Amino acid sequence: MEEAVQQQPARTPAELMALAEALIFVADEPISTRLIAEVLGEDKGVIDAAIDELRREYAERGSGLQIREIAGGWQLATRTEFHEEIRTFLKTRPSAKLSIAALETLAVIAYKQPVTVPEILEIRGVQSASAIKTLLDKRLIVAKGRKETVGRPMMYGTSKEFLIQFGLKDLSELPSIEDFEDLVQ
């Protein structure tokens, strides 16, 4: 396999763009530059350049699609402007949103992870068991082992699905929690 790839004549930038595009299209989850590079037997830098160019091309011709960076990978998705028409076609409505309780719990977990149930209770002031169950069911959070403290409570953190559903490249893209301090009051 490796050899076969090596023996091929060097791909042109256009071919690389086309290949990257094809892989991003078939990938069920956001696909990382590293994985694309691995599959194609190319350097990461080359792939990065190809994807940059590809994104520029999409934007330039006002495509209905966009290549987004999400959860550490690339994803082909429709442009936000067309959501109404797409919904008409798909006959869907925005799916059920999370409850305020679940959102608050998710916010605590996202910023404090890994965090235990008692710690979440401390911040929210409310028992959050059902919210945690909802979040686990929706695979937005995952168990991250047990904390070595009294009762060895389970620790929770956010999942890749969380990044995907909230359109985040990675956790560092979350606005800093300290930024919210100014908004308080």
Add this chain to the structure above:
Amino acid sequence: MTQEPEQYSFDFHSETAEIVRDSEELKVKIGDFAGPLDLLLFLIRQEKANIFDIPIAKITDEYLNYIRLMKRLDIAVAADFLVMAAQLIEIKTKMLLPRDPLSQEEDESEDPRQELVDRLLEHEKFKTAAGMLYERSTLEQAVFTRGPIETDETNAEIDATVFDLLGVFQKILARHAEEVKMEIEREEISLSDMIRTLKDRIAAFGEVSLLVFFDEMQNRRELVTAFIAVLEIVKNGGVSLKQKGTFGDIILKSI
């Protein structure tokens, strides 16, 4: 009943908890959040009090009023609310106690409200963060990705083997054996007729459940013919056999 204030109206950002008391009717609308910290924040705002200098006696009274009201309205008061009530009363008590004149060190720093203020601020931060997440998820819902491509992994169906097929067939045979049938007349259906029937059915519906198809057969002889017809059709290609799980129904599909 004692005279209650006419109206309680709570608006926690988008969240609303409303208790409207008219002379005629009583409306209760309480949001999903229902946490003691939210209630406290609301009461503090309502009083236009400074969060760093909470008029603890007044707020405690109002907090307890609210809980009494909840009880009167038969709303189950969550334990968290009662815990907070106890904490408020504790803080209130501490503040009423005269300072120990002998301890000189801590004057301001030992404010019994400090811990509560910290918690309220922390809570408020995460409420804001939750609002941010809400906005993000709303935005995300305007973006669509393609539907899943059918792969072996996503396909719940399992390719059926001849043995699975035989198993289904035997099940049907057994069922037929149990039924006492009145033989009226023997109507011969040839194999080619059976194949045609089955092909027509696949063409018309795209897929045929073997359980259903076999079930329609009137006697063992037809069943055997039907079974051979299935084998024949599969052998000649153009159709696929899939079984939905072990011992499940087998579906004949045109490819």
